[in-house]
Amino acid sequence: MTGICKGRVVIVTGAGRGLGRAHALAFAAEGARVVVNDLGVGLDGASGGESPAEQVAAEIRASGGEAVAHGGDIATSEGAASLVHAALETYGRLDTLVNNAGFLRDRMLVNLDEDDWDAVMRVHLKGHFLPLKHAAAHWRAEAKAGRAVAARVVNTSSGAGLLGSVGQGNYSAAKAGILGLTAVAAAEMGRYGVQVNAIAPAARTRMTERTFAETMAAPGAGAFDAMAPENVSPLVVWLGSAASEGVTGRVFETEAGRITVMEGWRPGPTADKGARWEPAEAGETVRKLLAAAEEPGAVYGT
Template structure:
C-alpha cells in the first residue's frame, strides 16, 4: 500500500469505532503502520471490550496493511507510556499520534454530577496529555540522539470547545482545554521536529447521533456530509511529512468543508496609565465590546 503516509508509524486512540476507526483505516490506506487503540467502552465510557480494536486491525490487514491492536486506557499514565513503547517495539519507531478517544455524559450544568465531570475531563483532557507526554519524550530523545523525526500530533477538539454547546459544559471545557494544550505543545515541541494541530470535526458518530439526530440523517442520494470518512483525509495529510509547515492550528472539518479556526486574539484596548476606579470600568469595557466583533453563538442557543 502506498500513499502520502508511506512507511510512517502511527497511533490512533479510540480507533475501534466512529472517527477514530476512519482515521486508522485512512492512515493505513496511505501506507502507515497503525497501532489501533480502543478500550472498547460504550458511548458513555462504560464497560470494556477488545473486539472493536481487533476488528479494525483485521480490516487493515485484509487490505494489505500493517496494524496491531492496543487496549490501553489512554488516561492512565503508565498505559499511555506502554502504548507508545508498543509502537516502537512492534514497528521500530513512532511518527504520528492521533489523540481521538473520548465519550460523553451530557448534562445541563445544574444537573451535572462530580463523577460525570471527572470522567469526561479525564478521558478527553488527561487522555490527550498522557499519550502526548510519552510520545513527546520519545521524540525528544530521538532528536538528542541525532535522529530527529518528522513527527506529528493530531489532537481532537470540537466546536463545543471553541464556541460552547448547551448541555455540554463538561465536554466543552475539556475540548477547550485540548485547544489550549495544542497551542502550548506546538510551541514547545517544534524544536524536536514535532508539529501539533487539532481537529474540530463534525460527523455522525455514537457521540453525536443523539444531539444531532434530526440534522444528521443520511441522505437518500448524493454526498453524505456527515459521514465520518470525510474527516479522515485531513488527518492523513496532517500525519504526512508534507504538513510540516503547519502547526499550532485548530482546523474544522465538516463534509467537504475545511475551516481554520482563529480562536482568542487580542482585541481593542484602553490604557489610562494608572489604576482604574471601579466606577469607570463599566463604560470602558462596554466601549471595547462595541468596538469588537459579535461573539460566535453557543451551539443550541
C-alpha cells in the same frame, strides 16, 4: 491513493469506531502502519465487553495493510506508555500520534455530578496529555541522539471547545483545554522536529448521532453524505504526514467538504487609561469597547 504516509507508523486512539476508525483506515490506505487503540467502552465510558480495536486492525490487515490492536486505557500513565511501546516494539518507530478517544456524559450544569465531570475530563484531557507526553519523550530522546525526527500530533477538539455547547459543560471545558494543550505542545516540541495541531470536526458518530440527530442524519441514496466521518480523515492524514512540514500550533474546523483555519483569541478593541480605573468608569469604557467589538459565535444549543 498517493501513499502520502508510506513507511510511517501511526497511533490512533479511540480508533474502534466513528472518527478514529475512519482515520485508522485512511492512514492504512495511504501506506501507514497503524496501532489501533480502543478500550471498547460504551458511549458513557462504561465497559463495552468487546474489542473493536482488534476488529479494525483485522479489517486493515484484510485489505493488505499493516496494523496491530492495543486495548489499554490511555488515560493512565501505564496504558499510555504501553501504547507508545506497542508501536516501537511492533514496528521499531513512531511517526504520528492521533489523539481521538472520548465519550460523553451530558447534563445541564446544575445536574452535572462530580463523577461525570471527572470522567469526561479524564478521557478527553488526560487521555490527550498522557499519550502526548510519552510520545514526546521518545521523540525528544531521538532528536537528542542525533536522529532526524519528522513527528506529527493531531489532537481532537470540538466546536463545543471553541464556542461551548448547552448541556455539555464538562465536554466543552475538556475540549477547550485540548486547544491550550495543543498550543503549548507545539511551542515546546518544535525544536525536536514535532508538529502539533488540532481539529474541531463535525461528523456522525456515537457521540453526535443522537444529540444532533436531525443534523447528523444520513442523506438519501446517491447524495453526498456530508456528516460521514470519512470526510474528516483526509485532513488528519495530511496533518499526520511529512507533507505538512511547517504547519504547527494550528486549529482546523472540518466537516463535509469544508476546512476552516480557526484564528482563536486575538486582542480586539482596547482602552488604556495609563492609571487605575474607577469601577463605574471601567464599566462605561467596557461598554464602548464591546460596541466596537465583534459578537462572539453562538453557543451550540442556544
